[in-house]
Amino acid sequence: MRKKILSVFVLALFLTSLSYSLILRYDRYYNYKEVFQALQKIKSKYPKFVKIETIGKSYQGRDLWAVTINNPDTGKASDKPAMYVDANIHGNEIQGTEVTLYIMDYLLSNYGKVKKITDLVNRVAFYIVPIVNPDGRAFFMDKPNTPSTSRINKKPIDDDRDGLYDEDDYDDLDGDGNIVQMRKKVKPGTGYLKLDPKDPRIMVRVKPGEKGDYIMLGLEGIDNDGDGLVNEDPLGGYDMNRTFGFNWMPPFIQYGTSDYPFEPSETYAIAKFLITHKNIAATQDFHNSGGMILRGPGANNMGRYPFADVKVYDYIGKEGEKLLPGYDYMISWKDLYPVFGGFNDFSYRTLGIISFTNELYQAQQDFNKDGKVTPEERMKWNDEILHGAGFVNWHHYKHPQYGDIELGGWKKMTTRVTPGFQLEELCHRNGAFVIFNAFHLPDVKIKEVKKEKIGKGLYRIRVLIMNDRMIPTRTQHAVMKNIGKPDYVRIRGKNLKVISGGIEYDHQLKKYTPQKHHPEKIRINSINGMGFKYIQWIVKGKGNVKIIYESEKGGKRVKEIKI
Amino acid sequence: MKKITVIFLIILLMPFFVNAQKSDYKNYRELISAFKSLSSSYTKLKVIGKSDSGKNIYAFIVGKENLPAVFIGANISGYDLAASEAALILSKDILSKIKNGEYKDKSFIIIPVMNPDLYDIYFKKPLEKRVKNFTPKDDDGDGLIDEDPPEDLNHDGYITMMRVKAVDGNYVEDKSFPYLLKKANPIKEERGVYKYYTEGIDNDGDGKYNEDSKGGVIINNNFPVLFKYYKKSSGLYPVSQKTTKTLMTFVLKHKNIELAYIIDRTNNMIKLPEMGRSSKLGDMPVKVPERFGKFLGIDTKKKYKISELVKILNESGVGGGMKITPQMVASFLGVAPPASIDPKDYSYYKELSKQYKDLAKKEKISIDRKVKGEEDGSIVKWFYFNLGIPTIAVDVWSLPKAKSEKKQNKGLTIEKLKKMSKDDFLKLKDSEIESFMKGFRMPPSFNVKMIRKMVESGRLTPLKMASFLEKYQKRSEGKKSLNKDLKSYIENELKGKGVVKWQRFNHPQLGEVEIGGIVPFTDEIPPYNKVEENSKLVTNFFDMLVKKTPSVKLEGLKVKRENSGVYRVNFYIVNEGYLPFYLNMAKRNKYSMPILVKLILPKDAILIEGKKLVKINDLGGIGSAKKVSYLIYPGKNKKIKIKIHHEKIVDMEKSINLGGVK
Numbered sequence A: 001m002r003k004k005i006l007s008v009f010v011l012a013l014f015l016t017s018l019s020y021s022l023i024l025r026y027d028r029y030y031n032y033k034e035v036f037q038a039l040q041k042i043k044s045k046y047p048k049f050v051k052i053e054t055i056g057k058s059y060q061g062r063d064l065w066a067v068t069i070n071n072p073d074t075g076k077a078s079d080k081p082a083m084y085v086d087a088n089i090h091g092n093e094i095q096g097t098e099v100t101l102y103i104m105d106y107l108l109s110n111y112g113k114v115k116k117i118t119d120l121v122n123r124v125a126f127y128i129v130p131i132v133n134p135d136g137r138a139f140f141m142d143k144p145n146t147p148s149t150s151r152i153n154k155k156p157i158d159d160d161r162d163g164l165y166d167e168d169d170y171d172d173l174d175g176d177g178n179i180v181q182m183r184k185k186v187k188p189g190t191g192y193l194k195l196d197p198k199d200p201r202i203m204v205r206v207k208p209g210e211k212g213d214y215i216m217l218g219l220e221g222i223d224n225d226g227d228g229l230v231n232e233d234p235l236g237g238y239d240m241n242r243t244f245g246f247n248w249m250p251p252f253i254q255y256g257t258s259d260y261p262f263e264p265s266e267t268y269a270i271a272k273f274l275i276t277h278k279n280i281a282a283t284q285d286f287h288n289s290g291g292m293i294l295r296g297p298g299a300n301n302m303g304r305y306p307f308a309d310v311k312v313y314d315y316i317g318k319e320g321e322k323l324l325p326g327y328d329y330m331i332s333w334k335d336l337y338p339v340f341g342g343f344n345d346f347s348y349r350t351l352g353i354i355s356f357t358n359e360l361y362q363a364q365q366d367f368n369k370d371g372k373v374t375p376e377e378r379m380k381w382n383d384e385i386l387h388g389a390g391f392v393n394w395h396h397y398k399h400p401q402y403g404d405i406e407l408g409g410w411k412k413m414t415t416r417v418t419p420g421f422q423l424e425e426l427c428h429r430n431g432a433f434v435i436f437n438a439f440h441l442p443d444v445k446i447k448e449v450k451k452e453k454i455g456k457g458l459y460r461i462r463v464l465i466m467n468d469r470m471i472p473t474r475t476q477h478a479v480m481k482n483i484g485k486p487d488y489v490r491i492r493g494k495n496l497k498v499i500s501g502g503i504e505y506d507h508q509l510k511k512y513t514p515q516k517h518h519p520e521k522i523r524i525n526s527i528n529g530m531g532f533k534y535i536q537w538i539v540k541g542k543g544n545v546k547i548i549y550e551s552e553k554g555g556k557r558v559k560e561i562k563i
Numbered sequence B: 001m002k003k004i005t006v007i008f009l010i011i012l013l014m015p016f017f018v019n020a021q022k023s024d025y026k027n028y029r030e031l032i033s034a035f036k037s038l039s040s041s042y043t044k045l046k047v048i049g050k051s052d053s054g055k056n057i058y059a060f061i062v063g064k065e066n067l068p069a070v071f072i073g074a075n076i077s078g079y080d081l082a083a084s085e086a087a088l089i090l091s092k093d094i095l096s097k098i099k100n101g102e103y104k105d106k107s108f109i110i111i112p113v114m115n116p117d118l119y120d121i122y123f124k125k126p127l128e129k130r131v132k133n134f135t136p137k138d139d140d141g142d143g144l145i146d147e148d149p150p151e152d153l154n155h156d157g158y159i160t161m162m163r164v165k166a167v168d169g170n171y172v173e174d175k176s177f178p179y180l181l182k183k184a185n186p187i188k189e190e191r192g193v194y195k196y197y198t199e200g201i202d203n204d205g206d207g208k209y210n211e212d213s214k215g216g217v218i219i220n221n222n223f224p225v226l227f228k229y230y231k232k233s234s235g236l237y238p239v240s241q242k243t244t245k246t247l248m249t250f251v252l253k254h255k256n257i258e259l260a261y262i263i264d265r266t267n268n269m270i271k272l273p274e275m276g277r278s279s280k281l282g283d284m285p286v287k288v289p290e291r292f293g294k295f296l297g298i299d300t301k302k303k304y305k306i307s308e309l310v311k312i313l314n315e316s317g318v319g320g321g322m323k324i325t326p327q328m329v330a331s332f333l334g335v336a337p338p339a340s341i342d343p344k345d346y347s348y349y350k351e352l353s354k355q356y357k358d359l360a361k362k363e364k365i366s367i368d369r370k371v372k373g374e375e376d377g378s379i380v381k382w383f384y385f386n387l388g389i390p391t392i393a394v395d396v397w398s399l400p401k402a403k404s405e406k407k408q409n410k411g412l413t414i415e416k417l418k419k420m421s422k423d424d425f426l427k428l429k430d431s432e433i434e435s436f437m438k439g440f441r442m443p444p445s446f447n448v449k450m451i452r453k454m455v456e457s458g459r460l461t462p463l464k465m466a467s468f469l470e471k472y473q474k475r476s477e478g479k480k481s482l483n484k485d486l487k488s489y490i491e492n493e494l495k496g497k498g499v500v501k502w503q504r505f506n507h508p509q510l511g512e513v514e515i516g517g518i519v520p521f522t523d524e525i526p527p528y529n530k531v532e533e534n535s536k537l538v539t540n541f542f543d544m545l546v547k548k549t550p551s552v553k554l555e556g557l558k559v560k561r562e563n564s565g566v567y568r569v570n571f572y573i574v575n576e577g578y579l580p581f582y583l584n585m586a587k588r589n590k591y592s593m594p595i596l597v598k599l600i601l602p603k604d605a606i607l608i609e610g611k612k613l614v615k616i617n618d619l620g621g622i623g624s625a626k627k628v629s630y631l632i633y634p635g636k637n638k639k640i641k642i643k644i645h646h647e648k649i650v651d652m653e654k655s656i657n658l659g660g661v662k
């Protein structure tokens, strides 16, 4: 008896020590305004660590927010290696925003309680843009939609080339808050579908020899502009994840892009942010759905990634598969489809940053575990897990153009959107992936400085610089294409004359390649993941000597010795 | 009092005076005020936006803005003052033609200086040949920005070259033209003497001279078609420059532009756009989208290499006799952009090119000169490849080709060779062939004996040989001729101007050097009198082009009363202009909004056949027509109306009273 009580007590103790109190709830979704309130809430709880800024406006004039998470006591954000995270560039792919809220909430509520998190927040900076497509999110969450509508931004486009813009969008005909499908019963033999005899909610294609008596009429809507067509020119816009300025292709090659790269103010703002925050060494963006950890190339017309960088990608991607059960680490163009002008490519190819894109969520609907999800199993999910709340049952509607039809189908918060009861786990696991990634931001240390007298007042100074994490201070790609500033190591002293210096190519035999000019400032380009460099100088003089390492993404390190 | 009046009069007359006297290039301000002085009730000079250095970019707009427009863009290079002057002359010509009642249904958008940031450098001392704008940028990748610009060390007002004798020098003087050095060729027993640098000091002490001068980006490489990624002077990404963005947004807003006339360093009438060039495809395995896959019977879950798809498609017969190429598949599946002009569009370009050359001959303006073809990432490429607009690029002047000192060759020539039969050739003496071949500097293995054998066996015909030699000659000429052309131009046309003689200078880092060479822009900007002379071709060819633009009309209207009181209305939408209403590239790119034919009926009328809105997607060249037909049961009021609208045509409206028809 006692033993039992004790163990319960111990368990309770254990639980308290593990529990952290998050400020927000993660079993629900936040609309645009609520995201703003949520950010304010986080900021007011941790004012020292949080900075919120507006980095641009959407097409309809909504603010684009960027949040910086940084501990000012350990340095300015811009002096630290940084992790950039964004989400919801596709307006309907909403749960990434909740993941970003979770990351901020989780990092700050565990700061000072969990050592690994405390160390991380002290060492690196996080830049987070929770919503890249605010108009898309606002419209998706506040108005009737399907799971796939409101992906694009809200710039009007003349889809049917009749000189009018967005004049025939979908309509919530029965006013139930959903845009679903329209189906119509027709004379047997004139349709191509029939009702599934086991479940009349499901439509099946007729097999050879059968007569169909149903047709589908597309998404819920009428002929708004009286041109005889239904839903031929719906709202918006550009697919903004095709508008980035690397391997950009015009609209006739890459469907959905803008007339030129970064035409949408939203992606322009993101690009400007990335270009000006040169300390960003890794990026992560969130989409839905499918359960994927994607890396570029988006298309293979621009060559492959260099070997040294692929090693880093593979390491993080494969570890990610372990943290995210069911997710696959994939290469966009090879394993998914070609994407021109995507975020990921711009971030890595133009700016030299290690970049991942996650496709969040795959519903666990394979009830009989045969590796396939059938329409019946999807219905079971609706009936037994969501208790019928995910599907609008077919019901009669008198349509002005089509006459007697039925409306029905999946609601917008299903299929691609994670249900509330699974959302927190999704946030945590993807947050853990971001934290894993951030943990591997370059961590450079000047490990040792050795001096050795070589006579006639000359000294040999040897310095070991090491990166303790997997992400390099500059990717191989950045070095090859001259992207960003090279890393430098300088030696400085009041009474110091630098006679020669360079990077060692044989440490044991003390051999180095002399740098012809400015030997006091050795260009080392980069330090690989888990890599190191030995620098050697021949100097004359005495007194205090400073060794200074400077890198855009690796930060600044100084060590002093005395000669 | 009298004195004051005189002064007043002089002031009043001055602008006229200055204009009349001016025989040299205007600076940017002067050029724009020359445009201002052209203003009238039907013109507008407006600022369309800013350049990267914050200068205004102007458009001079002639005619009503709802009319089809011809776009004239000059000087995207920025330093091409001659192009901007030609745009001014052309604008004057357009205005005088309008006064004479021409160009009634047209408007004109003239941007005289598309890239104003480099315009005034020609008037600044020291003069430096720069082609990049002033956007700060790390040219040499050392992390420092603009740290090593050139300097005018000898204070002669020019940034020229420095040469310094060095043991490891790898340059020698070009003996025929001492103002230029050339790379020593040890194979020809040339020993390098000099090191060769631009004039200046090594400001950052990295051992390199002037490797990171101010800026910048070449605006004409910053457009998104075939943009060169990773090339610093193209910009970090396409349309990264304000100037580029200002121009593009302006053009995109003006959907009435039907033709672009680009006056700059490029001439695509002398050097036609490339055919047969393909964009990089890679060995990309692609999935076929379901909508095509189903139709073609291709497994949409599997991935195919493009070459595999080509085979499948050609075997399936979907091409309908047309041979399907990898480029077609790639662009159809959206995996590669077009890089080569469409063959049908090309035939229009080729015909225009012929007319351009004929006109040049008539105007006695030489086209035997070095011209630049279309550059990747240029505005010319963007207009055609992206927007599908016919884009004619002309230059005002370029370096004339040196007249080759033709040795009166009594013997064999390429021309003679072309006309020879096999037997004619074999009758030639060995010595004749040998002396002919000597002129080409062919590899020694290519000797008389071998050629004879090849011709004898029929593997080589004299004609084939001639065309091969012609190509070979051109290729080797291209490499060597710049110095030759420049030398001949400076000696014969500039009478020795345009060069700076080598002078000694004591360089703070290099010791004794010599400074000299060619005056910057000598090979890019001609003497002013050339502009007036050559603008005739620019202006008259433009006039020809304007008259070749599409002209869409409603013709052949027929109304017939049929049985039961219904009316049949037929008419044609016809292109009476030479150029097609949409090049193939525009159709392919879907930058081709249809002509909208709207039928307006009284409320109680019934449209039995036909559509209230007919979309005419495109029309071919002259005489191409599309029929529109309605069957109408009229109401009480028998009046109907047809409205035809498109930004690129003159809108039309036709009212028809069916009541008056028998």
Ligand SMILES: [Zn+2]
Pocket (backbone or CB within 6 Å): A090, A093, A241, A287, A288
């Ligand atoms: Zn997405």
